[in-house]
Amino acid sequence: MTTELESVVIKFAGDSGDGMQLAGTLFTDTTAVMGNAIATFPDFPSEIRAPQGTVAGVSGFQIHFGTSGVHSPGDAPDVLVAMNPAALKANLHNLKPACTIIIDGDSYTKKDFEKAGFEGNPLEDNTLSDYKVIEAPITSLTKASVADLGLDNKSMVRCKNMFTLGIVFWLFNEPLEQTINFFNQKFKKKPELAQANVNALKAGFNYALTIEAIKSSFTVLPAKKQPGTYRNITGNQAAAWGFLAAAKKANKELFLGTYPITPATDILHELTKHKWSGVKIVQAEDEIAGICSAIGASFAGDVAITTTSGPGMALKTEAIGLAVMTELPLVIVNVQRGGPSTGLPTKTEQSDLMQALYGRNGECPIVVLSASTPADCFDWAFEATRIALEHMTPVILLTESYLGNGAEPWKIKLTEELPDIHPRTLDSLDPNWKPYQRDSEKLARWWVKPGTKGMEHRIGGLEKDECTGCVSHNPQNHGKMVATRQEKIDRIADFIPLQRVKGKDATKLLVVGWGGQFGILFGAVNELQKEGKDIAFTHFNYINPLPKNTAEIFAKFDKILVCELNNGQFANYLRGQFPQFTYEQFNKIEGLPFKIKDLKNKFNEILEAGNA
């Protein structure tokens, strides 16, 4: 018997090293190809290997897939894979009442319970009585399924994630071909490893079929999507591709100067695979050298980017000031993580907003943008580059761990579908040109790269004369330059789209969000709108400057609620920009995204308070 479901949340959880990220990714790839809407949330510890079997070492990968209503990776799982008691312990507090739990019985020994902090055996006391438990001797069955391939014990045990994945595939009537192809490609040169993974996968699938693990399996129908060609993509990969596309559409070469840091490093990993495109990459000695090499490359005429995360951003600060002063195009990507200091390296947060807006010495205005979903990191990388090149300014692009590592289907944009970017390049002699001459519309100076005959000039971090660019300490000139640099950024508001509101005719409550919480906020608001509540949603991607109609939108609502994963940084920013409005806040700082149910509770509370 097969039951049709609208959407399902599955969480793969196990020891760091149990291959849960891979199992989750392979399941995602298959559901994506089957045409489902998906959103994923990998959640793993920052230690390479925390002590085995402990809650600290639990690595998780959550995927939400479905026909409709998939705006986020979901609040709580419908299916939990718990490879050991620690994985169960780490997730017990957050399961749906009818959750199906798949357990490797081989790793549920007394020693394992103790390590995970259980007092007794959760399979025998009433701990799991509300759930459907599928307990299978996964480790031993996996070993049996690969026994004749001549592998060592460790390699055999390592295949247990595929046995488990096989069970999940059976549960949701998903085909195995995609995953089998993956292993045949990945282990082309080690066919015995490919075979072992395939054997384990099939064995898991057949095992579930044979024992009829639960009475019925489920089917999730494909989502209704815009026609087109899609592929699955993570935020970091999408950002990397967005930069490749932007450089191409600007007819320039791409340069990345960077230093590895979690969770931004995958942008480097992705771009370095594509040297065929001409991308020049300097993996520098530190964060400062990363951005500095990018500034040098920008001076020399390349589309320059630097990628980092919170602590790395702190180190880049002085150099960002130099890029602002010299008015060179540059994109600085900050894939935010929990802070302060080293904070929570693998967890998500939105707490670097104030740093992006103000974290420099002097009056140092800069463009700040943020992405909303994994796939739209492509668009925002592209847009950040466009603004940098067309307005001659550094741009900070904020994404989040949640976006960078998360995945969703991306409707592929071919290069011919993308708009051209028009850098303010001057590549031949203009006898009247001066380094800090500006165009009257954008106030942007010209970009003249070394090698251009007759246009030799000097720039630097010292204050410059408003036209010649020569060093100037003249007080009036400084005042004028400070104002001009601000005005240049403000005027970008004339070249970006107006802010939009999702939700018709609402007047009571406007939910305001920014960055990677888009899907979750939208999902929560959407559910209340369906219930007929007087609520609307607006999500900001242009943070500095803000869209020109922002105040106009705010004025239409009785209440404004700003929701963000920090202590209220965007709310405070809005208070400074538009002090005429009152902003309520909903904040969460736990290294985790919002949950739809918490948001709905909060929204309802405010809506009901309004009725009192």
Added chain:
Amino acid sequence: METEALQCPLKPKDFASDQEVKWCPGCGDYAVLNAVQKALSELNVKKEDVTFVSGIGCSSRFPYYMDTYGFHTIHGRAAAIATGVKVANPNLSVWVISGDGDSLAIGGNHFIHAVRRNVNMNLILFNNEIYGLTKGQYSPTSERGKVTKSSPHGTVEDPFNPAELALGAQSSFYARVPDTDVKLMTNVMISAEKHQGLSLVEVLQNCVIFNDKVHAAITGKDTKADNQLILEHGQPMLFGIDKTKGLRLNGLELEVVTLGEKGITEKDILVHDETIVNPTLHYMLARMRLPELPIAMGVIRNVGKNVYDKALHEQIKSEKTNSKYKNLNDLFLSGNTFKVS
């Protein structure tokens, strides 16, 4: 640098910008400016192909005085910024202008890594053993016990010898010159520019205000003949007014000997080879100190080594030929795609 020769070479003054030079009268920096302008004129390069990148400090105002491309950046980071310039456009002749504080204190990390990578650029290190622009604090090259504004009781730290630091970072080109010898400096700058890889030129530079005569024992009119060993590739290491003193290897130590004494002839004197890959002798020459030994001047080391920017571009070129992707659409449409109609 791949630039075609000019029909009529530029004169040194053609490289001077219209900006007023604002160094203190008598500053050693003027000599470096002259030497670099002369060298560029002799190298027969186009102004537009030359870029000067500097950090912070007195010396780092240098780019403003050159009628080329120039970038006056932030404290200690010139080598990192110049690396980006050179990688972005390997056809440019890139010169980093830096001081001892800039390159060896705040920029120490970038300095050693630029040397290690062997980026094809020239790094001119102005060493006056003091912080000039911040008005007289000791620097990483100040001698132990040095009394300055920030060390009224004398420093309690040992200095870097820039040459040792550079050779330790596997420098492929290191030269040292006094700011009093524009001719030697010009020749060294020319060799530096011709070298493929990072050319480090340390200038013993005098700060007339905060550290006057710090190098006087080496550069003084009366002392220079005895206290400087000017190295020339292929020539015996002779010095002194009549070139009667020389260096020889005694066991694992260098020693000064005099021609004609104890049967010493020119045959006993070491002959300078700047191209030997084993850095041992270069290292010994670089760390010679008064009064036992003279200070080595000129090009001490000039060896072939993989060049970073060149290797990086070769890798890109090879990937362009070998990749299965020819354009971005190939990439975007690769892997598991699916159609929704």
